[in-house]
Amino acid sequence: MSDTSKTVKSDSGPEKAAGTTTTPAEDPTAAGVLVTDPRLLVREEGLKGYVTEFKRKVKGGELGSLPVVVGLIIIWAIFQFKNDRFLSADNLSDITFFMSATGMLAIGLVFVLLLGEIDLSVGSVSGLSSTLFAVWVVEHGLNPWLALVLAVISGVLVGALHGWFFAKIGVPAFVVTLAGFLGWNGLMLWLLGSSGTINIPSDEGPVKLLGQSSFFMDQAIIGAYLLAGLGVLLSLIGNFGEQRRRKAAGVPYRPTGEILVRVGLLALAAFVAAAVLNNAQGVSNALVIFLAALVITDFVLRRTTYGRKVFAVGGGIEAARRAGISVPFVRISVFAISGGFAAIGGMFFAGQTASATLSAGGGNTLMLAIAAAVIGGTSLFGGRGSVWSALLGMLVIQSITTGLNLLNMNTSIQYMITGGVLLGAVVIDSVSRRSQKAAGRA
Amino acid sequence: MVHVSATPVLALRGVSKRFGAVQALTDVDLEVHAGEVVALVGDNGAGKSTLVKTIAGVHPIDDGVIEWEGKPVTITKPHDAQGLGVATVYQDLALCNNLDVVGNLYLGRELLHRGVIDEVTMEKKARELLSTLSIRIPSVRIPIASLSGGQRQVVAIARALIGEPKLVILDEPTAALGVEQTAQVLDLVERLRERGLAVILISHNMADVKAVADTVAVLRLGKNNGSFPVKDTTHEEIIAAITGATDNAVTRRAGRRSAEAAK
Ligand SMILES: Nc1ncnc2c1ncn2[C@@H]1O[C@H](COP(=O)(O)OP(=O)(O)OP(=O)(O)O)[C@@H](O)[C@H]1O
Ligand SMILES: [Mg+2]
Numbered sequence A: 001m002s003d004t005s006k007t008v009k010s011d012s013g014p015e016k017a018a019g020t021t022t023t024p025a026e027d028p029t030a031a032g033v034l035v036t037d038p039r040l041l042v043r044e045e046g047l048k049g050y051v052t053e054f055k056r057k058v059k060g061g062e063l064g065s066l067p068v069v070v071g072l073i074i075i076w077a078i079f080q081f082k083n084d085r086f087l088s089a090d091n092l093s094d095i096t097f098f099m100s101a102t103g104m105l106a107i108g109l110v111f112v113l114l115l116g117e118i119d120l121s122v123g124s125v126s127g128l129s130s131t132l133f134a135v136w137v138v139e140h141g142l143n144p145w146l147a148l149v150l151a152v153i154s155g156v157l158v159g160a161l162h163g164w165f166f167a168k169i170g171v172p173a174f175v176v177t178l179a180g181f182l183g184w185n186g187l188m189l190w191l192l193g194s195s196g197t198i199n200i201p202s203d204e205g206p207v208k209l210l211g212q213s214s215f216f217m218d219q220a221i222i223g224a225y226l227l228a229g230l231g232v233l234l235s236l237i238g239n240f241g242e243q244r245r246r247k248a249a250g251v252p253y254r255p256t257g258e259i260l261v262r263v264g265l266l267a268l269a270a271f272v273a274a275a276v277l278n279n280a281q282g283v284s285n286a287l288v289i290f291l292a293a294l295v296i297t298d299f300v301l302r303r304t305t306y307g308r309k310v311f312a313v314g315g316g317i318e319a320a321r322r323a324g325i326s327v328p329f330v331r332i333s334v335f336a337i338s339g340g341f342a343a344i345g346g347m348f349f350a351g352q353t354a355s356a357t358l359s360a361g362g363g364n365t366l367m368l369a370i371a372a373a374v375i376g377g378t379s380l381f382g383g384r385g386s387v388w389s390a391l392l393g394m395l396v397i398q399s400i401t402t403g404l405n406l407l408n409m410n411t412s413i414q415y416m417i418t419g420g421v422l423l424g425a426v427v428i429d430s431v432s433r434r435s436q437k438a439a440g441r442a
Numbered sequence B: 001m002v003h004v005s006a007t008p009v010l011a012l013r014g015v016s017k018r019f020g021a022v023q024a025l026t027d028v029d030l031e032v033h034a035g036e037v038v039a040l041v042g043d044n045g046a047g048k049s050t051l052v053k054t055i056a057g058v059h060p061i062d063d064g065v066i067e068w069e070g071k072p073v074t075i076t077k078p079h080d081a082q083g084l085g086v087a088t089v090y091q092d093l094a095l096c097n098n099l100d101v102v103g104n105l106y107l108g109r110e111l112l113h114r115g116v117i118d119e120v121t122m123e124k125k126a127r128e129l130l131s132t133l134s135i136r137i138p139s140v141r142i143p144i145a146s147l148s149g150g151q152r153q154v155v156a157i158a159r160a161l162i163g164e165p166k167l168v169i170l171d172e173p174t175a176a177l178g179v180e181q182t183a184q185v186l187d188l189v190e191r192l193r194e195r196g197l198a199v200i201l202i203s204h205n206m207a208d209v210k211a212v213a214d215t216v217a218v219l220r221l222g223k224n225n226g227s228f229p230v231k232d233t234t235h236e237e238i239i240a241a242i243t244g245a246t247d248n249a250v251t252r253r254a255g256r257r258s259a260e261a262a263k
Helices: A046-059 A066-082 A089-114 A122-139 A144-169 A173-192 A205-209 A221-249 A256-279 A285-303 A305-315 A317-322 A327-353 A365-375 A388-406 A411-438 B048-056 B078-084 B101-105 B119-132 B149-161 B179-194 B206-212 B235-243 B249-262
Strands: A197-199 A355-357 B010-019 B022-032 B037-041 B063-068 B071-073 B086-089 B167-171 B198-202 B215-220 B223-229
Touching (some): A066 A388, A089 A256, A122 A144, A122 A173, A122 A197, A122 A327, A122 A355, A122 A365, A144 A327, A221 A285, A221 B119, A285 A305, A305 A317, A317 A327, A327 A355, A365 A388, A365 A411, A388 A411, B022 B048, B037 B179, B037 B206, B048 B078, B048 B198, B078 B086, B101 B119, B101 B149, B119 B149, B149 B179, B167 B179, B179 B206, B198 B206, B206 B235, B215 B235
Parallel strands (some): B022 B223, B037 B198, B086 B167
Antiparallel strands (some): A197 A355, B010 B022, B010 B063
């Protein structure tokens, strides 16, 4: 889990050089000092320590988000070199708007990937949900918000059905969701019937909210900075709150300097992004919802017992079962979550086009969502990953798509390049797993 | 002297279990009292681990009755057994490789702080627990995958001690341990007995069994083959019960040895 890479520090004098797992001396109730293995490699103090630790991690296959960030920089540099509009505020703003839809699908997929499974139906389910929404609103005159809720519930039920076949009948998830991929797409085509497209009025309801001209706080300049400030503030409170509780309990904690560096980097990224988006038209509401979904799901996965169960089932089914965890419940619920996020993603697509079309959720939607989750660093082998990989991966994927569009490359080239990028990400995942095994970390 | 209560904490009556064509357990009886250490011995494949797994709810029984503190209970899933107060250290340890030591120790019963997993308290208690066992583990925050076999075993044992079990089952807990760690586990078993817990200990090591157990229950080919108070039973009698004959490989070998020595 992500916490394992945390560096720790002791503030008691003599132990300082020796390292990390000692307890702060000022606390009389401190836990019994663990017998530290002298062979354990500990980080030295100061900058040099971080550098050696970094080298060790790279060797051990714990690359984290490093390859993605490097890849993103390279991709941006190439496109900017080919077309200097690429890094313009408007184009970057487009990237953040369009990535949100597939990003929602990728969030659900991260849950499934954490179990070491795959959900091939998310594209079809997203198309189905936008069609259901359109049919309900346009043909039956249902309240759009009610239709939204019903569409998302439909997605959850569809996902739960996949999960049920997988968990209770024992059909491999890959096959169940492949059947779903075809079946739900068929249902969508049948619902759209001969007309082929249903236009959804985009002046009200969720379609307006998720549309390209809907911005946080109506494009107020302050809006973007408020969001950035809120993120930084939450991160500060979280980090220092944890540091305080850890100090009080006498367990190793992150030194203040490190927290400040981390939060500083986050603040830099957040405020630069806010400034860039403000230079365009502001922060699209779609992006705000995507980010909120990331924060919530990250919290669920890392801080709740439910999230711990998901990781446990992904890391060892038998161990999870013997610990009293209901493996079928976890499996069904995870597929339900995936279906739910697919449906929400479908609503985002509907917001982009203000319509439900035959091609919704088709094409390479599924591929892009899987690619995003894996590129972002969530392992295909289960048990390792984070929803933030949906954000990182989508930045890469959407940059490529948008960039190729800008260069007027046709779909054939786009497919080939995206396929190549997915393959590259999977190779990195497999190789890093191998070196993690060699380094005894997987 | 150890006080042994009248009603057993756990009693198995006529328990049977089959796996496809293998009748792993036939009509097995077993009793464990509070404050008693029962050693369960038997040859490889005798059915010891299977018996443990039926008690722990991993494999539900086909026939027979399990009584808990005098009352019949049904144990069909691990959760049932945990609810009763059974803590089990499995021979095949069953830990989650991707979770860290703390995560594994508390898996399935995480401590909460305002509805959120309380990593800080869990880490603190994990460190305390591991240090009372004086176990060398590099850090409680490294994934299980990075630990040696013996360290994992120790984590599995520590896991059984979290919560308030009434019955602790240890399936070959010392198999992967060094000399010092073995002695510690045996000390631990004695401490558990002093605290009034019931303990089932599976071991192939007769010296360990004689050192800590009160009663030895022998399984042979999935059936009971005698139960002996440790004090009044010799090594040879136990081995005879395990192998099913007084004339067995062990006595023959000992006989050859003494014959050679006599020459
Ligand atoms: N899950 C299973 N499926 C089928 N057969 C099993 C299963 N578990 C155990 N058995 C069979 O049950 C019998 C008893 O096995 P068990 O593991 O209980 O032996 P044991 O006494 O623990 O042996 P050891 O000392 O080697 O650990 C063996 O014949 C084994 O093949
Ligand atoms: Mg066994």
